[in-house]
Amino acid sequence: MSYVEFERVSKYFGNAGGAPVLDALSLGVEKGEFVTLLGPSGCGKSTLLRCVAGLTEIDEGRVRLDGVDLTNMAPKKRNVGMVFQSYALFPNMTVYDNVAFGLKMKGMARAEIERTVKRMLEIIDMSEKSGQYPHRLSGGQQQRVALARSLAVQPKLMMMDEPLSALDAKIRKMLRVEIRRIQQELGMTTLFVTHDQEEALTMSDRICIMNQGRIEQTGTPEEIYARPKTAFVARFIGNYNVLSAEEMAVIGRTQSASAAGFEPEAYAIRPEAVRISAADDGSGDSPADAYSMDGTVSDCTSLGALLRYTVQVGNLSITTDELNAPASSRHAAGARVRLEVDRNACVPLQG
Amino acid sequence: MLKSNKPRGRRSAGRFHRIVWAILIIYLVLPLVATLLYALAGNWQTTILPESWTLKWFQDLLHDSRFTEAFVRSIVVCGISLIVSTAVMVPTVIIVVLEFPKWEKVLNMLALIPYAVPGVVAAVGLIRLYSSGPLAISGTIWLLCGAYFVVVLPFMYQGIRNSLRSVNAVMLQDAAMLLGAGRWQAFRYVLLPNVMPGLTVSLLLSFAVLFGEFVLANLLVGGQYETIQIYLYRRQGESGHLSSAVSITYFVLVAIISGVMLRLGKRVLNAPSPADDDKPATGNKKGRGASPGTAAPGITLQGGQES
Numbered sequence: 240m241s242y243v244e245f246e247r248v249s250k251y252f253g254n255a256g257g258a259p260v261l262d263a264l265s266l267g268v269e270k271g272e273f274v275t276l277l278g279p280s281g282c283g284k285s286t287l288l289r290c291v292a293g294l295t296e297i298d299e300g301r302v303r304l305d306g307v308d309l310t311n312m313a314p315k316k317r318n319v320g321m322v323f324q325s326y327a328l329f330p331n332m333t334v335y336d337n338v339a340f341g342l343k344m345k346g347m348a349r350a351e352i353e354r355t356v357k358r359m360l361e362i363i364d365m366s367e368k369s370g371q372y373p374h375r376l377s378g379g380q381q382q383r384v385a386l387a388r389s390l391a392v393q394p395k396l397m398m399m400d401e402p403l404s405a406l407d408a409k410i411r412k413m414l415r416v417e418i419r420r421i422q423q424e425l426g427m428t429t430l431f432v433t434h435d436q437e438e439a440l441t442m443s444d445r446i447c448i449m450n451q452g453r454i455e456q457t458g459t460p461e462e463i464y465a466r467p468k469t470a471f472v473a474r475f476i477g478n479y480n481v482l483s484a485e486e487m488a489v490i491g492r493t494q495s496a497s498a499a500g501f502e503p504e505a506y507a508i509r510p511e512a513v514r515i516s517a518a519d520d521g522s523g524d525s526p527a528d529a530y531s532m533d534g535t536v537s538d539c540t541s542l543g544a545l546l547r548y549t550v551q552v553g554n555l556s557i558t559t560d561e562l563n564a565p566a567s568s569r570h571a572a573g574a575r576v577r578l579e580v581d582r583n584a585c586v587p588l589q590g
Numbered sequence: 591m592l593k594s595n596k597p598r599g600r601r602s603a604g605r606f607h608r609i610v611w612a613i614l615i616i617y618l619v620l621p622l623v624a625t626l627l628y629a630l631a632g633n634w635q636t637t638i639l640p641e642s643w644t645l646k647w648f649q650d651l652l653h654d655s656r657f658t659e660a661f662v663r664s665i666v667v668c669g670i671s672l673i674v675s676t677a678v679m680v681p682t683v684i685i686v687v688l689e690f691p692k693w694e695k696v697l698n699m700l701a702l703i704p705y706a707v708p709g710v711v712a713a714v715g716l717i718r719l720y721s722s723g724p725l726a727i728s729g730t731i732w733l734l735c736g737a738y739f740v741v742v743l744p745f746m747y748q749g750i751r752n753s754l755r756s757v758n759a760v761m762l763q764d765a766a767m768l769l770g771a772g773r774w775q776a777f778r779y780v781l782l783p784n785v786m787p788g789l790t791v792s793l794l795l796s797f798a799v800l801f802g803e804f805v806l807a808n809l810l811v812g813g814q815y816e817t818i819q820i821y822l823y824r825r826q827g828e829s830g831h832l833s834s835a836v837s838i839t840y841f842v843l844v845a846i847i848s849g850v851m852l853r854l855g856k857r858v859l860n861a862p863s864p865a866d867d868d869k870p871a872t873g874n875k876k877g878r879g880a881s882p883g884t885a886a887p888g889i890t891l892q893g894g895q896e897s
């Protein structure tokens with residue numbers, strides 16, 4: 240059994256007849272693991288965390304932490320920590336008192352509180368700010384204090400609800416690294432919520448893609464990225480081209496007889512797996528294990544290191560990424576191009 | 591051209607500000623100064639400033655035991671009303687905002703009643719209702735306190751609710767509970783201190799309103815319990831000088847009480863006031879060092895060390 244165990248957790252808001260916000264969701268998290276819940280807005284990520292914390296009641300199913308059933312326990316007894324998107328620091332207390340709050344509630348001795356708080360402030364590198372009030376700190380600093388405050392009581396499970404979403408890009412990247420470092424140093428079991436796929440891919444041991452109260456797929460970042468199982472996951476992560484079986488047949492058109500027999504309903508093709516070249520050069524000599532097709536460039540945008548083309552093939556629109564090397568000539572909008580995709584780069588999807 | 595334009599524009603704006611300030615000060619202070627002069631004047635007939643000065647009126651006033659009594663009575667009535675109001679409204683508003691947000695509408699409507707009912711109407715109704723039956727408190731200060739409770743309802747409700755809104759109280763409570771605080775501890779150490787700044791303002795406003803309240807006091811208790819306003823009303827016909835002295839004394843006393851309440855509001859429960867924002871960081875440290883005595887016994891929320 241896993242360290243944290245979700246067993247068919249369901250939650251309905253309002254009338255029980257409506258669509259559930261959490262739909263018989265099951266998930267296991269191992270000790271020391273960093274698991275990210277990734278999904279679009281409103282898919283129930285925050286609700287799931289609040290159910291674990293006891294801030295929202297579970298309608299069906301149960302949650303276990305380290306073998307203990309949390310389902311009907313008061314929040315303060317659950318031994319879980321939570322970091323909120325908007326920090327939720329106590330404005331009437333200094334940084335020191337914020338971090339010390341949980342320890343005081345535990346009834347820890349004064350000297351020990353002082354030692355723990357000092358260590359926490361060192362971990363987040365905020366020792367010199369211990370006497371400041373939260374409204375004097377920057378957003379990034381406030382979130383670090385909130386992290387220290389939760390870490391101080393040594394929760395068995397740490398939950399973070401989009402902790403970096405309110406920060407600007409540069410601080411976000413720094414804090415990402417810092418949170419991951421602290422998490423690994425302390426071996427902190429962590430449930431992390433985000434809707435930023437890059438954040439999920441860089442920080443996590445495991446990613447759960449959530450959609451409409453269910454988990455569509457879980458796996459390591461590499462698995463999720465390289466082998467999406469459903470069209471939803473493929474679209475949500477990595478801007479995959481998702482093609483139905485008929486559309487695949489259109490692509491395979493030049494392959495004559497072998498074009499038939501696309502059994503799964505849909506396929507996903509990563510944009511960087513599509514090679515793009517001008518239509519006139521090397522026509523006809525495409526490798527046998529690749530699909531090739533002709534199309535018209537309808538759009539070209541620069542993403543810094545990458546050039547992203549949108550190519551119209553018949554009535555199909557295909558996205559491709561190419562390295563933005565200075566030497567390579569760009570294909571202007573309206574240019575005729577040839578696209579090539581290796582057969583094994585087409586990932587079959589379920590449903 | 592462009593360069594010289596800017597400072598000139600700013601200078602004229604500065605002058606405009608100063609003129610507005612001056613008008614405001616004159617408007618507010620001049621009557622007060624005139625009253626003060628009149629209270630201190632001995633003989634004042636045909637000159638701009640009084641011909642002779644005297645403290646007679648103030649002596650007269652301060653030696654009149656009925657003045658001090660009336661003053662104390664006013665303090666007692668206001669004090670009881672505000673204490674009861676605080677004790678009832680703080681938990682009520684916090685509980686409604688945090689746990690029963692749907693009931694906020696009802697509370698909102700209740701808080702508007704005092705505006706809807708004129709004082710005289712309310713007084714007549716109250717007297718008729720409470721002059722007989724099981725709760726015959728007509729003519730006692732308890733009826734007055736009850737009426738005052740209703741009068742200050744809007745101020746108290748708005749002040750407390752706004753402070754709760756501005757700190758996102760629901761989330762703070764969640765955070766506190768996840769850190770191991772029970773409901774009571776979350777209330778005592780997180781919600782209450784954050785309500786304090788708003789509550790202080792509400793109390794000051796309410797106090798000023800109640801202290802100057804005449805209609806209800808006169809109709810509900812009248813001569814049986816002479817408050818400062820009733821006293822003032824009774825004596826103002828006697829001599830203009832005397833009633834000026836009463837006004838000045840009244841003004842000074844209210845100012846002192848307000849000052850004391852502001853200070854208390856800042857100290858009690860270690861609540862930082864919004865005004866702290868524009869002071870440098872050292873101001874905070876001082877505030878922090880100055881208040882260890884106010885923390886509750888058993889658990890202190892003061893940082894143990896200065897960095």
Ligand SMILES: Nc1ncnc2c1ncn2[C@@H]1O[C@H](COP(=O)(O)OP(=O)(O)OP(=O)(O)O)[C@@H](O)[C@H]1O
Binds near residue numbers: 285
């Ligand atoms: N207290 C509530 N009462 C009624 N419905 C709610 C409540 N809280 C959440 N919901 C609904 O539950 C659904 C999931 O909400 P939740 O906050 O879990 O989404 P989320 O995945 O965290 O989204 P986001 O990425 O925007 O934070 C939403 O459709 C929301 O409207």
Ligand SMILES: [Mg+2]
Binds near residue numbers: 284285286400
């Ligand atoms: Mg959310």
